Every structure is written in structure tokens, then in C-alpha cells.
Amino acid sequence: MGRYAYVNGRYVDHQQASVHIEDRGYQLADGVYEVVGIRDGKMIDEALHIDRLDRSLRELRIGWPVARGTLGFILRELMRRNSLRDGLIYMQVTRGVARRDHAFPTTPVKPALVITTKNTKHLGADPGPGVAVKSQRDIRWERCDIKTIALLPNVLAKQAARESGAYEAWLVDDQGCVTEGASTNAWIVTPDGELITRQTDNGILAGITRHTLKALASSMQLKFVERPFTLAEAKKAKEAFITSATSFVTPVVKIDGDAVGDGKVGPTARRLREEYVRFAGEGEAVT
């Protein structure tokens, strides 16, 4: 973790940082968050992440805690203070501090803003050996398009995956379709070379990495289709991979213990990872 955190208007020692026990995020998970990837001191797709934060806030009728321009300034200042070169910047907005009641506070409350950073290893064009995923029933609510801090189903699914030796959980709905990962979007490449990921609707989070990769795939002339795919189809796919701010493009080489394709990282995931890393290298460095 970075040395400093930003908490409601102040840059504070991360070890000492705290929020009020009546914060509605702490009490009721009444809040939203965003995670932006940082590579070589650059924020990846900052504007799109802030647009999604704005959408999440509007959907839940939580106000902006600071002006949008101010948020951009704070993100940069925290990156500089923490000398963040490779890692993540995490921002969380809750409805604020109020006497506990499920309904919204009846008197005006200032939304609470917490921002932290995390150093990670430098993610490069090499996708590594790939990861295993484990399927889990998708038991989440019907507004998975909102990036809320209420993540218990995701936490439990990820934990079950980790306990089985897998890196990520793939969530499966009542129709047998893979919606997304516990904290990633899910993709497959069909035996005839079509790139598939589920359409964005209330069933999944519209990933920013997904959005950018879609544009990169079209510039690479890959055949891309947005539609649901079943777990059975995924198990017969030529390739599979996950995308997120934390994992970029990471190949999936095993689903529930079965090899995907030949069990090795495939060429499509490899090329998309390379293109994504090239894209992430564009833009202006902050640190």
C-alpha cells in the first residue's frame, strides 16, 4: 500500500487512515468504487473510469464528493506522494456518515471519498503461463452494472476459486451462461476463431478494459461478437481469457480442471495482450 491515503479532504498516513463507524459504506455497503490501472506512471483510461464512477453515483443517487476536476488533481497528487509507477489507484465514494437507517438520510450529508494506491509488479506484454478458473453459481443481484462496494457474492466466489487452486471464479447464471468473473470480464475464442464476450447489460459490469479491448480487436480485424456463452461452450473453446484493470488481458488455460484448447496460452490472447500493453504505454506520465 502507498504511504499516503486520501480521506475526506486530507492526505493522511496510510497506517492511521480511518473513516467514521457510522459511514454508510461501512454500515450498509452504500457506496461505489473504481480501480484504475497505473503503468509506467500513467493512468490507463482515466476518463472512462471517471465516467463510469459518475454513472454508478447517478444510479444510486449519491452526489459527487468533490468536483470532477478536483478528483483528477487528487489522483495525481496521491500518485506523486506515493511515487506510484506500477499499480492501482482505488477510489471509493459512499453516501456519507449518518445515523444508521436503511433509507437515505433525510438531512443533507456529504458523500465520503477515500482514495488509496497499491504498488504491483510491472505488467508487460508477456501474459505468463495463463491461469485456471473455477465455475461458481452467479448469486448476485440484478444491478451488476453498478460498481458497488457490496461485493460479498464476488468475495465468496473468488475465495472458493482460490481454495480450489484457481485464480478466478467464472460466474454462471441460471441459463448456464458465464456472466463474468468475480472481478474480471470473461472472453472466449470459438473453434472457428470468433472472439466472444457477453453483451453489457444489468448482468455484468461494463469493464473499461473490455471496452478498450473491443476497439483494439476491431482495429486488428478480429471477428468479434457480443453474446452470452455457456460454460459448456467455454470448455470447448480454442482460447479463453479475462480482462480487468488489475489483470489486463490474462489467458485462461483451465476451466474446472479441464484444459482450454491445448492447455497453453493461445495466439489471440497473446496478441490482444500485446496490443493492450502498447495502448497502455500511450498518454502522459504523472510520476
Ligand code: PDD
Ligand atoms: N474489478 N467485472 C467485475 C465484477 C469487476 O469487479 C471488474 C473490475 C471487471 C473489469 O472491469 P475493468 O476492466 O474496468 O477493471 C469486471 C476491479 C479491478 C476490482 O474490483 O478490483
